[in-house]
Amino acid sequence: MMMMMMATTENEEQRSLELSGHVGFDSLPCQLVNKLVARGFCFNILCVGETGIGKSTLMSTLFGRTFENEEASHYEEEVRLRSQTYDLQENTVKLKLTIVHTAGFGDQINNEESYKPILDHIDAQFEKYLEEELKIKRSLFNYDDPRIHVCLYFISPNGHSLKALDLITMKKLESKVNLIPVIGKADIISKNDLKNLKRNIMNELLSYGVQIYQFPTEDEDVAEINSSINNCFPFAVVGSTDDVKIGNRMVKGRMYPWGAVQVENEDHCDLVKLREMLLRVNMEDLREQTHSRHYELFRRCKLEEMGFKDTDPDSQSFSLQETYEAKRKELIRELQHKEESMRQMFVNKVKETEAELKEKEKELQERFEQLKRLHHEEKKSLEEKRRELEEEMNAFNRRKVAADTLMGQALQGCSQQPLKKDKDKKNFFSLPSACSLTSGRNLN
Ligand code: GDP
Numbered sequence: 001m002m003m004m005m006m007a008t009t010e011n012e013e014q015r016s017l018e019l020s021g022h023v024g025f026d027s028l029p030c031q032l033v034n035k036l037v038a039r040g041f042c043f044n045i046l047c048v049g050e051t052g053i054g055k056s057t058l059m060s061t062l063f064g065r066t067f068e069n070e071e072a073s074h075y076e077e078e079v080r081l082r083s084q085t086y087d088l089q090e091n092t093v094k095l096k097l098t099i100v101h102t103a104g105f106g107d108q109i110n111n112e113e114s115y116k117p118i119l120d121h122i123d124a125q126f127e128k129y130l131e132e133e134l135k136i137k138r139s140l141f142n143y144d145d146p147r148i149h150v151c152l153y154f155i156s157p158n159g160h161s162l163k164a165l166d167l168i169t170m171k172k173l174e175s176k177v178n179l180i181p182v183i184g185k186a187d188i189i190s191k192n193d194l195k196n197l198k199r200n201i202m203n204e205l206l207s208y209g210v211q212i213y214q215f216p217t218e219d220e221d222v223a224e225i226n227s228s229i230n231n232c233f234p235f236a237v238v239g240s241t242d243d244v245k246i247g248n249r250m251v252k253g254r255m256y257p258w259g260a261v262q263v264e265n266e267d268h269c270d271l272v273k274l275r276e277m278l279l280r281v282n283m284e285d286l287r288e289q290t291h292s293r294h295y296e297l298f299r300r301c302k303l304e305e306m307g308f309k310d311t312d313p314d315s316q317s318f319s320l321q322e323t324y325e326a327k328r329k330e331l332i333r334e335l336q337h338k339e340e341s342m343r344q345m346f347v348n349k350v351k352e353t354e355a356e357l358k359e360k361e362k363e364l365q366e367r368f369e370q371l372k373r374l375h376h377e378e379k380k381s382l383e384e385k386r387r388e389l390e391e392e393m394n395a396f397n398r399r400k401v402a403a404d405t406l407m408g409q410a411l412q413g414c415s416q417q418p419l420k421k422d423k424d425k426k427n428f429f430s431l432p433s434a435c436s437l438t439s440g441r442n443l444n
Contacts, residue, residue: 040094042145043283044125046177047099048118048169049154050106053184057239058152059099061252061263062275063088066241067099079104079117096144106165115169122148122176126298133299147295149286150213150278151177154184155234161200170210176294178213178286180278181205186236186269187254187261194236201234215277216285229277235270238263 047055056069067086083100100121105114125146132143153170155162162170173179181201186194205212212233215226244253244260253262263271278286307327 037092037094039142040096041287042096042098043287044098044100044146044148044150046102046118046122046148046151047154048102048105048151048173049184050156051104053154053156054237054239055101055152055154055184057241058154058182058184058237058271060241061239061271062279063097069101077104078108079114081117081121098146100148111165114165115172118169119172119176122173123298126295127302129295130299130302145287147290148177149283149290151179153179153181155181155201157183157185157189157194157197157236160197162204167204167208167210170205170212171208174211175297178289178294179211180213180274181234182270182274183234183236185238187238198234198236213286213289215282222281225281226277229273232270232273235274237271237274238269239271 045059047059049055056067059069060066065088067084069084080103081100082103083098085096085098088095088097102118105118108114125148128146129143132138132140151173153166153173155166170179170181183194183197183201189197215222215230217223217227217230238254238261240252240254240261240263242252242254243250244255244262246253246260246262251262252264253260261268263269266272307330308323
């Protein structure tokens, strides 16, 4: 009791807080803003359009600085996406800006597949974000968001409306990204032609059901400006980083023999409207729509593909553990099935090869037997010939011996009866054995 009394006396000197006073949680938005400003922001723009339509120039004009960009050639074999990141700062706000260009778009003879590398790039960025989200140790707050927040689709000012390539590509992109169509190099056609071109483009987009990004009208602060700009699609833009002298002012523009196009003059083009909508009013909505609409769709499809569901057929909610187990079992079943079919394939292949080898072996055996027979017959006939030759040789030798004997006898007779020489000589040459002896010698 004494202790309590002492404590009260000491506390009397401390300041007292009134319960009805200012608590302070209304500073939460400021805390949030400070935290976000300290961290900085990411904004990623994809520029789709044919080479030389003015994509790089427009980016430099929009951000008021020159972005070094390698000039694209018209001889690319396929569409390639080139991305570059810049660290920008305006007052205290830091912005990591990534600009992605489509090199070679519309330059091939066959443009059928031109949209594919673009879709693949957008999906690859979603995939990276999903991977980060699913990591055990993730840091999404500090993660540099790689997802494409807006796609500026550049339409050529030449022609009366959209090309087939434009329609196909825009239709494929509509569910993946916030799509904003712009007419590039709008200064090269007359005001009337531009008006007709804009009308034709919008009619065509409407009749093919191509969904383009709509500036939000729910927030009453921006509802008026956004709904009026929603009727200005597609933006007709002119880009330039050159300064031209108008009166005694220097402005960004393009100088022609008949006058100057001022890119920031709303009577000349829609660049200011585009900058206003894209960067000053709706940048956060573009980032938000990317996350809540396009990324969400990608994530849902991807997770369903991986076997995740929110509810089972009895509308019971699935636990992550159950889903994981079910997917694991399914994968094991698939693996076993694949293993079995591969084993079967291997066995069949071995059997086929074995049969082929046996067939070959049989053929070789037959060939060998045939050669053996031929060899045997040839040997036999050679033996026969040899035998005949030997017989001939023997007969010849016999005749030779007989002839030699006769010759010897004849020579002996001559020496004993010289008078009968001529007669005997005649007889000798008329002898058949003598003839054959002569012919035998000639033969040799
Ligand atoms: P990219 O290949 O689409 O990036 O096109 P570039 O921005 O490199 O521009 C190609 C050429 O067109 C350059 O010579 C630019 O000066 C010119 N160019 C860019 N924008 C415009 C424009 O709005 N109007 C006109 N007339 N020319 C432009």
